[in-house]
Amino acid sequence: MTHKGTVRLETQRLILRRYRIEDAEDMFRNWAANENVTRFLAWEPYKSVEDVKGYIQWVIDSYKDDKYEWMIEWKETHEVIGTIGVISIREDIASCEIGYCMSERFWGRGIMPEAFGEVIRFLFEEVGMNRIAATHDVRNPKSGRVMEKCGLRFEGTHRQASRNNQGICDSVMRAILREDYR
Numbered sequence: 001m002t003h004k005g006t007v008r009l010e011t012q013r014l015i016l017r018r019y020r021i022e023d024a025e026d027m028f029r030n031w032a033a034n035e036n037v038t039r040f041l042a043w044e045p046y047k048s049v050e051d052v053k054g055y056i057q058w059v060i061d062s063y064k065d066d067k068y069e070w071m072i073e074w075k076e077t078h079e080v081i082g083t084i085g086v087i088s089i090r091e092d093i094a095s096c097e098i099g100y101c102m103s104e105r106f107w108g109r110g111i112m113p114e115a116f117g118e119v120i121r122f123l124f125e126e127v128g129m130n131r132i133a134a135t136h137d138v139r140n141p142k143s144g145r146v147m148e149k150c151g152l153r154f155e156g157t158h159r160q161a162s163r164n165n166q167g168i169c170d171s172v173m174r175a176i177l178r179e180d181y182r
Contacts, residue, residue, distance in 0.1 A: 001094050001128040003065040006085075011118050012112065016070040016084065019060055023071055024053040026080040030103035037104055040140040040164050068123075072102065072115050081106050084115050086123075094130035096123065100146075107142070113149040120150055123180050133175035137164055147174040151181065 009016040010053050031037040033047040045165035059069050076129035082102030089096045098119065102112050123129040134152060152174035162171040 001091065002126070004127060005065045006063060006068050006070055007122075009070065009118050009122055011114050013075055014115055014118075015073040015075055016115060016118060017073060018054055018063060019056045019069060019071050019083075021053060021056055021060070022079045024049050024056055027056070027083075028052045029080055030079070030105070031101055034104055035165075037101055039082075040103060040137040040143065040166065040169075042162075042164050068096075068119075070119070071117075073113070074106070075113055082112070082115070084112075084119055090155060094128060096132055099132045100134075110149075112146045116146060116150045120176065120181065124178050130178050131175055134151060134171060135162065135171045135173050137162070137166065138170040138172055139166065144172055144174065151176045153180070 006018050008018075019167045028046055032052050035045050038045045046055075063069070067086075067087060070083065071080045072082040072084060073079070074081045082100065084098065084100040086096045088097040098116065100112060120132055123132055128136060131168065132152070133155075134147050135158075136147070138157060155173045155175055158171045158173060160168050160170060162169050
């Protein structure tokens, strides 16, 4: 693999870019404090913009060649509407797992598949990943639909293998291989 870090990516409607402190208010307002967005996530809704700033600073400080954390910016308004990133990497098998979340106002418009599709392209074509995986709570089939639209195949359900804001949950694993992508 050839790690490149969080480089700017662009699609028809989106800019995927590094976090900035100035993103804190959009992040807090659009998704980080929203219980509907965080319902199936492992972190609780944020209580203040200051807490979001602390998290953003932590991400900024952790950027390096093998760190992939993007803000999703809506081109039309330059508002940040979500995040997508690599939550774990296995160098020995050129594999990674992706996580994402997005403002409820933008659900159902094909935006996350657009962002995820561009991240998949980048990770296969430019970084050299062999496998890209993602998981979702069985009670969150819409997240699974995003994965399906991006070509990730169902691999199985891990019973009581995860925890989120709903408690212990069954987790569906989906993945795409480089050979599937081609």
